[in-house]
Amino acid sequence: MSAVLLSVRGLTKSYGVVRVLDRVDLDVYGGEVLGILGPNGAGKTTLFNVISGDIRPQAGTVEYSGAALGDEAPFQRARRGIGRTYQIPRPYAAMTTFENLLVAAMFSAGRRERDAYAHCAAILHDCGIAERANLQAGSLTLLDRKRLELARALAGEPKILLLDEIAGGLTDEESRTLVELVRRIRDKGITIVWIEHVLHAIMAVADRVIVLSFGQKIAEGSPSEVMADPEVRRVYMGIEV
Amino acid sequence: MEAPVTHPSVTVQRQTTSSKAALTLAALIVLTIPTMPFWASGGYIRWAVELSCLIAIAQMWNLLAGYAGLLSVGQQAFIGAGGYALFVLAGKLGVNPFAAVILSVGLPFVLAIPFYLLLKRLDGPYFAIGTWVVAEALRLLTSNISYVNGGGGLSLRVMAEYSQHQRAIGITILSAVLLLLTVGGTYWLLRSRHGLALTAMRDDPVAAESQGVNVARLRFLIYIAAAAGTGLAGAVYYMAQLRITPESGFDPYWASICIFVVMVGGIGRIEGAIIGALVYFFATRFFGQYGATYLIVLGLLTMFMALYAPGGIWSLLTKIRDWPWFPTARLLVRNR
Numbered sequence: 001m002s003a004v005l006l007s008v009r010g011l012t013k014s015y016g017v018v019r020v021l022d023r024v025d026l027d028v029y030g031g032e033v034l035g036i037l038g039p040n041g042a043g044k045t046t047l048f049n050v051i052s053g054d055i056r057p058q059a060g061t062v063e064y065s066g067a068a069l070g071d072e073a074p075f076q077r078a079r080r081g082i083g084r085t086y087q088i089p090r091p092y093a094a095m096t097t098f099e100n101l102l103v104a105a106m107f108s109a110g111r112r113e114r115d116a117y118a119h120c121a122a123i124l125h126d127c128g129i130a131e132r133a134n135l136q137a138g139s140l141t142l143l144d145r146k147r148l149e150l151a152r153a154l155a156g157e158p159k160i161l162l163l164d165e166i167a168g169g170l171t172d173e174e175s176r177t178l179v180e181l182v183r184r185i186r187d188k189g190i191t192i193v194w195i196e197h198v199l200h201a202i203m204a205v206a207d208r209v210i211v212l213s214f215g216q217k218i219a220e221g222s223p224s225e226v227m228a229d230p231e232v233r234r235v236y237m238g239i240e241v
Numbered sequence: 242m243e244a245p246v247t248h249p250s251v252t253v254q255r256q257t258t259s260s261k262a263a264l265t266l267a268a269l270i271v272l273t274i275p276t277m278p279f280w281a282s283g284g285y286i287r288w289a290v291e292l293s294c295l296i297a298i299a300q301m302w303n304l305l306a307g308y309a310g311l312l313s314v315g316q317q318a319f320i321g322a323g324g325y326a327l328f329v330l331a332g333k334l335g336v337n338p339f340a341a342v343i344l345s346v347g348l349p350f351v352l353a354i355p356f357y358l359l360l361k362r363l364d365g366p367y368f369a370i371g372t373w374v375v376a377e378a379l380r381l382l383t384s385n386i387s388y389v390n391g392g393g394g395l396s397l398r399v400m401a402e403y404s405q406h407q408r409a410i411g412i413t414i415l416s417a418v419l420l421l422l423t424v425g426g427t428y429w430l431l432r433s434r435h436g437l438a439l440t441a442m443r444d445d446p447v448a449a450e451s452q453g454v455n456v457a458r459l460r461f462l463i464y465i466a467a468a469a470g471t472g473l474a475g476a477v478y479y480m481a482q483l484r485i486t487p488e489s490g491f492d493p494y495w496a497s498i499c500i501f502v503v504m505v506g507g508i509g510r511i512e513g514a515i516i517g518a519l520v521y522f523f524a525t526r527f528f529g530q531y532g533a534t535y536l537i538v539l540g541l542l543t544m545f546m547a548l549y550a551p552g553g554i555w556s557l558l559t560k561i562r563d564w565p566w567f568p569t570a571r572l573l574v575r576n577r
């Protein structure tokens with residue numbers, strides 16, 4: 001297996017008395033697709049927020065490319081190649097879809113404006129929102145907003161891409177297209193961590209899966225191993241497997 | 242303006258027909274103001290100067306509150322600082338008063354740095370209160386400095402050395418420069434690379450940060466720039482008044498004007514601050530004599546707009562016709 005790109009140790013985050021992350025350990029290997037599963041409220045998004053620097057943990061460390069991410073602000077982490085999407089899309093509502101991507105291309109990837117144009121136009125095309133290029137992002141449907149989240153993160157040219165539930169609400173056809181797109185992104189050498197409730201999407205593309213429940217990692221392994229785990233089956237009871 | 246940027250596969254358009262017309266008109270207005278002493282009466286010149294100051298102050302507040310998300314109710318700190326800097330430079334240190342107006346920007350600029358370092362620790366409403374406290378502190382401090390005649394204020398006697406006509410020429414040129422720097426400067430900034438970051442920050446600072454925008458630094462720079470622009474407007478305004486006191490220069494009423502103008506005109510849009518300033522200015526000229534009733538009407542109008550048209554008059558206008566005066570958008574014209 002290739003080298004560890006991102007390494008999380010003993011990550012702990014509480015809101016009041018509620019422990020949302022409880023001493024989580026996690027390694028992400030360069031070039032892989034790591035799926036993250038877990039019921040609602042398990043702490044998945046919080047894990048992303050800590051990695052991207054949006055929130056600070058009470059304890060634990062995040063190492064990226066062999067160095068600890070200490071006090072680095074989210075914008076510095078983005079520039080170093082940690083890209084993310086938001087579960088509840090956060091478009092720049094009054095800017096156009098195209099401009100949304102330009103922000104990431106210019107400030108995260110550090111492209112010059114003129115170099116960014118063609119780059120962003122191509123990504124809009126790949127993500128299926130090319131016709132929406134000049135629409136205000138705030139006017140997009142939820143589905144298109146999710147596509148925009150992915151497109152914008154890609155425009156930032158991340159080394160590691162944190163995807164937070166981008167497949168919800170897709171038809172089977174759309175979901176297959178998305179899985180294809182994620183594969184292509186992975187094939188370009190981008191490491192992917194994908195939180196997803198849509199299991200078949202994760203099963204189709206993830207190299208490894210970890211499962212969080214109540215802030216703790218309860219399983220880790222290949223998709224089939226994890227799905228065979230009795231504890232995981234118990235936690236996921238009632239949810240389509 | 243510039244030709245569309247062409248790339249092997251895409252073209253990006255920055256201007257529209259309406260914006261070309263608006264820019265031409267804006268340039269004409271700015272060029273016309275300095276000619277006013279040769280054809281307009283003193284009353285109209287005063288209008289033009291005051292309106293320029295109002296637009297400048299509003300535009301700076303718009304940048305601050307509308308784009309950077311810094312809700313200040315203490316910009317009067319910089320209006321007063323700019324005004325006082327002028328009166329000290331020209332009245333006490335013998336600097337040419339017209340040159341002193343430009344130099345006056347130094348004081349608000351320098352003050353803004355420690356103010357911001359102090360204020361940046363405060364969030365939301367605490368930030369707003371903090372800006373007000375800072376402005377009040379500056380007012381009290383000024384009232385107690387005997388060098389600037391304490392609460393009695395200062396007069397710009399050196400202006401008596403110039404004829405009415407010379408003064409009018411000087412101050413109209415300064416007003417035009419003020420508009421150019423604040424409105425033109427804001428437009429230039431918003432169309433630049435930094436404008437893209439600033440607009441993203443206006444729409445969602447958390448997302449902007451996650452896309453590599455250094456939100457904290459941008460806020461700092463905007464705070465300083467707005468302080469300088471507001472200070473310049475203060476210097477021009479009080480040069481026209483010929484008199485400044487701590488009560489007038491640091492009057493919290495300036496904050497209410499900013500809020501009214503920008504909220505009613507349309508926050509986060511260059512056009513909004515201009516329209517709001519025009520509405521406020523002419524409303525005050527024509528209905529100001531009704532005193533308290535007039536203020537109540539202004540207050541109600543602000544509340545009405547905040548509730549039913551949060552984008553202000555400008556957003557209502559764009560619903561009728563999307564004809565931007567100062568577009569900042571980058572439109573993808575042809576895609577392969």
Ligand SMILES: Nc1ncnc2c1ncn2[C@@H]1O[C@H](COP(=O)(O)OP(=O)(O)OP(=O)(O)O)[C@@H](O)[C@H]1O
Nearest residue numbers: 015018020038039040041042043044045046047087
């Ligand atoms: N800012 C906050 N303040 C208080 N509690 C919070 C905050 N953010 C998250 N939580 C709580 O932390 C827990 C974990 O939230 P998180 O969003 O990480 O879950 P999740 O695994 O992403 O769930 P979902 O599948 O629903 O997205 C939840 O119980 C949530 O209510």
Ligand SMILES: [Mg+2]
Nearest residue numbers: 044045046087
């Ligand atoms: Mg979540």
